[in-house]
Amino acid sequence: MNLLLLIGTPLLTAIAVLLSRNKQQVKWISLAGSVVQLGLAFVLLFAFRQERAENNMAQMLFEQNYKLFSTPNINFHFGVDGISVAMILLTSFVLIAGVLVSWNIEKMTKEFYFLLILLALGAYGFFISLDLFILFFFLEISVIPKYLLIGIWGSGKKEYSANKLALMLMGGSALILVGILGLYFTAGKSFDIMTLSKTSIPGDAQHIIFPLLFTGFGVFTALFPLHTWVPDGHSSAPTAGSMFLAGISMKLGGYGCLRVATYLLPEGAKQYADLIIILSAIAILYGAFATMMQKDLKYINAYSSVSHVGFSLLGIGMLTQTAITGALMQMVSHGLMTALFFAVIGMIYDRTHTRMVNEMGGLMKVMPFITTVFFIVGLCSLGLPGLSGFVAEMTVFMGSWQQDDTFHRIATIAAAMSIVVTAVYILRAIGNTAMGPIKNESYLQLKDANWNEKLAAILLVAGILAIGIAPGWLNDLLRPAAEEIMNKIAGK
Amino acid sequence: MNEFLTLMKSELVVTAIIFLLLFIKIGRGIKNESLLSLIQVLLLVNLISGFFFNKEGSLFGDMFHTSTLIAFQKNILSLGVFLISLLCADWLKRSQHLPEFFLLMLSALLGMFFMISSGNLLIFYLSLELATIPVAAMANFDLEKKRSSEGAMKMILSSAFSSGILLFGISLLYGATGTISFAEIPQQLDSSPLQILAFVLLFTAFAFKLSIVPFHLWTADVYEGSPIAVTAFLSVISKGSVAFIFISTLYKVFQPMHDVWYTLLVVLAIATMVIGNLFALRQQNIKRFLAFSSIAQVGFILVGISSGDTMGLTAVVYFILIYVFSNLAAFGVASVISEHSGKETIDDYKGLYKTNPFLSWILALALFSLAGIPPTAGFFGKLFLLTAGGSKGSYWFITVAALNMVISLYYYLRVVRAVFMDKNENPVESIKTGTSVKLALIICGAGIVLTGLLSWIFDYIQSLS
Structure with missing residues (x-):
């Protein structure tokens, strides 16, 4: 399969959106584009499995390499392994759901959809790039759309949040940039990930470059204590914006931490693994406890995202194959789950015009569909077996348990304890909103989900179930890629 | 004779245009608008x-030197002048002194052509003066405005x-080396x-012209006062x-040093970026804002120059090409708004997107x-400078340079935020821009998007240098 299609389609969609004449056209073009994109993602998945079934064990499949800038040696180098395929699937699901839930947006519709698709374009490009410069290019593309989405269509203290997000992410990018240049010069002037992975980089250089890269990508994925943009950014963003931010953008960071920092600089990773574990354990617990204190549904999900993404980083820090597979699963699972969570919150907010848990109640009676989805996503978040959250977290814990010294054990146990806290805040939030008497008489007039909202929710629930009930396919996708990374770390 | 014609072709074309304008000025009788179109066509031809x-090749015993890279640098300057001639159409249309404006501008351009082609210190000094003095007269072009004269005075x-x-530096250098030829x-x-003393003095003169901190103090006032x-x-x-002559002097003449x-460049680059950025944070007037932002940009150019190899040279030339598009787009939008509504502060730009989406997008792209x-x-452009x-x-x-990019993003976003997000009771009214201004803005916008994505442009410059 030609990977350029994955960037070409959103690019064409974005241009078509710009050229379209009215709101209806904009919406349908965006929807059509994202449906094509989802189709392509599935084609990619099957083509990938086909190749693997035919015993094509090359690390990267469907590679393409074009010369871009010959002197600094920058190439348009693309290719996918299992991780990229999973992330591309995730992106396609979130994109289509994001387009659907924004169906009724009135303010500057064209610009909204344009930015949304640009954001997706950045994510697709990021996940298939095998050249650090191009990877960085796509990572940066997504910063400004986020800024504008929050600043123009957001709510609350949106300008503040948008500024904070853009500046923190740019700060992260600055560190990544320095790290990439460091790699470029120490490894003989190459940006190519595959070349770099075969070059041995001196230990003291790794010691400097690894923290730069990991912290830089860490900002994107809410590495404690650089997570502060997450609650503000997520809660101020419009629904589709939050879905993208939490569902995809935070995964860019996680993917970068793994693919760029850990994979290319294994010595550095070993050196700093303990620090990563400590920080992510703190993030998991801190996020969970901070969520307990929140009354606003969006803040609840934002802080719980900090906690959940912590599991990904914990898995990376553990440096075992199972833990890394779990970390990747957690990224996919959390991406779907949190997108759905924000979608549901958006649906509720559109109707009740409040996000405060204590002002709601008895919503089950007036909007059964939305509330049921809310239940499902809540249960997924607290790790109910049969849903994706359980599979992912379980794998992380199993992987972590393989490290059998006291330090790793304590960290694992501390992280596992957060599940109890998660149960508390999720059940309390759902109980207060869905159950009990209706607090506000006017809520009786509210309608249940529209077709577009139903479609979006069903798609994401299907994704969650597909991972929760039959995790084998995702495992098959991710495990060999994780093994490749582990081999490099073990120095084979 | 033939060699003279081909090697000095750019200079000859500009001189021819200058003479043509002189005769037109004497003759009069041509309407401003058609004259402007004529000038634009001539500049396009140029x-x-x-x-x-x-x-x-070289002429006059190495006094004048040209190469394909120098020709490309001249093209960048010609492109900038052409774009300015399009951008200032709305402003100049009503002016009594339209031919004079272009006479001055082209004389300065001629000076610059000689400057980047100069092969010894003397011609360099002469052409630098030719490139400076007309600009001071241009800065004073708004005769009725006090600020304009103040700016011109400060500049001169x-x-x-x-x-x-x-001159002091040149004489010391001559004393120390016994020659004024760049080659010797x-x-x-x-x-x-x-x-070293001679070098530092020469460097200082360059620093003044490039407004490198701490020699930047004239910049903001002159920028604010001038049209x-x-x-x-x-x-x-x-x-x-x-910047072109600076980099070639450093790389060719002072390569042994x-x-x-x-060290000097590293220190000054950091100072220039940091000070430029910090001052830009607090500016309200869009011209002062762009002045400080351009000081910070020079800091980044210094980062690239510090490398001392071809990558640095290429990155700087490439960056300046991009800088022509970006900065002219920003100034173009500012000039359109100032010309039609007289508004020049960032607060006035609030809610601009509602009334002028086209200008807003161009401004956003430029920023x-x-x-x-x-x-x-x-x-x-920035990344290649940092790579170099x-x-x-x-x-x-x-790291310092990269973090400065973050600081600069903060103030650029301040303008973007005013344009796209802030509400305003009475925003700038919907502006009908002239065709040539619109064309210039579209060219700039296209340049901003395409120069980066079309990677052969960079490779082409690399092949020249």
């Missing part, structure tokens, strides 16, 4: 002719001062104290040309390009 018959004083320093100086350099078209010319064309100027955000060309600067392997230098 730009296009720059791309043909470029050869390497500061450039006279820097010329004095330059390198053999005589041995980093003796006298030579916007002149400010654009100063910040883009003047700076660009000085690389250790001396590397993103200046901030170095992809997919605009500024991203590539990183080749000496000092992480902290690059």
Whole structure:
């Protein structure tokens, strides 16, 4: 399969959106584009499995390499392994759901959809790039759309949040940039990930470059204590914006931490693994406890995202194959789950015009569909077996348990304890909103989900179930890629 | 004779246009608008002719030197002048002194052409003066405005001062090496104290022209006082040309003293970026804002220059090409708004998007390009500068530069936020821009998007240098 299609389609969609004449056209073009994109993602998945079934064990499949800038040696180098395929699937699901839930947006519709698709374009490009410069290019593309989405269509203290997000992410990018240049010069002037992975980089250089890269990508994925943009950014963003931010953008960071920092600089990773574990354990617990204190549904999900993404980083820090597979699963699972969570919150907010848990109640009676989805996503978040959250977290814990010294054990146990806290805040939030008497008489007039909202929710629930009930396919996708990374770390 | 014609072709074309304008001025009787179109066509011809018959060679006993890279640099300057002639159409249409404006601008351009082609210190000094004095007269073009005269006065004083320093440096250098030819100086350099003193004085003169901190104090006042078209010319064309000769002087003439100027450049680059950025944070007037932002941009150019190899040279030329598009787009939008509504502060730009979406997008593109955000060309330009600067392997230098990109993003976003997000009771009214202004803005916008993505442009410059 030609990977350029994955960037070409959103690019064409974005241009078509710009050229379209009215709101209806904009919406349908965006929807059509994202449906094509989802189709392509599935084609990619099957083509990938086909190749693997035919015993094509090359690390990267469907590679393409074009010369871009010959002197600094920058190439348009693309290719996918299992991780990229999973992330591309995730992106396609979130994109289509994001387009659907924004169906009724009135303010500057064209610009909204344009930015949304640009954001997706950045994510697709990021996940298939095998050249650090191009990877960085796509990572940066997504910063400004986020800024504008929050600043123009957001709510609350949106300008503040948008500024904070853009500046923190740019700060992260600055560190990544320095790290990439460091790699470029120490490894003989190459940006190519595959070349770099075969070059041995001196230990003291790794010691400097690894923290730069990991912290830089860490900002994107809410590495404690650089997570502060997450609650503000997520809660101020419009629904589709939050879905993208939490569902995809935070995964860019996680993917970068793994693919760029850990994979290319294994010595550095070993050196700093303990620090990563400590920080992510703190993030998991801190996020969970901070969520307990929140009354606003969006803040609840934002802080719980900090906690959940912590599991990904914990898995990376553990440096075992199972833990890394779990970390990747957690990224996919959390991406779907949190997108759905924000979608549901958006649906509720559109109707009740409040996000405060204590002002709601008895919503089950007036909007059964939305509330049921809310239940499902809540249960997924607290790790109910049969849903994706359980599979992912379980794998992380199993992987972590393989490290059998006291330090790793304590960290694992501390992280596992957060599940109890998660149960508390999720059940309390759902109980207060869905159950009990209706607090506000006017809520009786509210309608249940529209077709577009139903479609979006069903798609994401299907994704969650597909991972929760039959995790084998995702495992098959991710495990060999994780093994490749582990081999490099073990120095084979 | 034939060689004379081909090697000095750019200079001859500009001189011909200047003479033509002189005769038109004497003759009168042509309407402003048709005259303006004629000038625009002539400048376009000048730009296009720059791309043909470029050869390497020297004239007049090495006083004048040209090569394909120098020809390309001249083309960048011609492009900038052409764009300015389009952008200032609305402003100049009503002016009594339209031919004079272009006479002055083209004389300055001629000076710059000679400057980047200069082969010895004397012709360099002469052409630098030719490139400066007309601009001071241009800065005073709004005769009825006091600020304009103030700006012109400041500019003429500061450039006279820097010329004095330059001459002092030149005479010391002549004393220390016994030659004024760029080709012969390198053999005589041995980093003796006298030579270093001479070098520092020369460097100071360059620093004045490029407004490198701490020699930047004249910049903001002059930019604010001058008409916007002149400010654009100063910040883009003047700076660009000085940067070209600066880098070739450092790389060719003072190559043996690389250790001396590397340290100097690192210190000044950091100072320029930081001070430029910090002052830009607090500016309200859009012209002062762009003035400080352009000081910070010069800091980034210094980062690239510090590398001392071809990558640095290529990155700087490439960056200036992008800078022409980005900065002229920003100044273009500012001049359109100032011309039609008289508004020049960032607060006035609030709610601009509601009334003028086209101008807003161009402004946003320009600012993103200046901030170095992809997919605009500024991203590539900045990154190549940093790549060049990183080749000496000092992480902290690059880190400081990269963090300065974050600071600069903050103030660029301030304008974007005013334009797109803030509400305003009485925003700038919907503006009907003239065709040529619109064309110029579209060219700039296209340049901002395409220069980066079309990677062969960079490779082409690389092949020249």
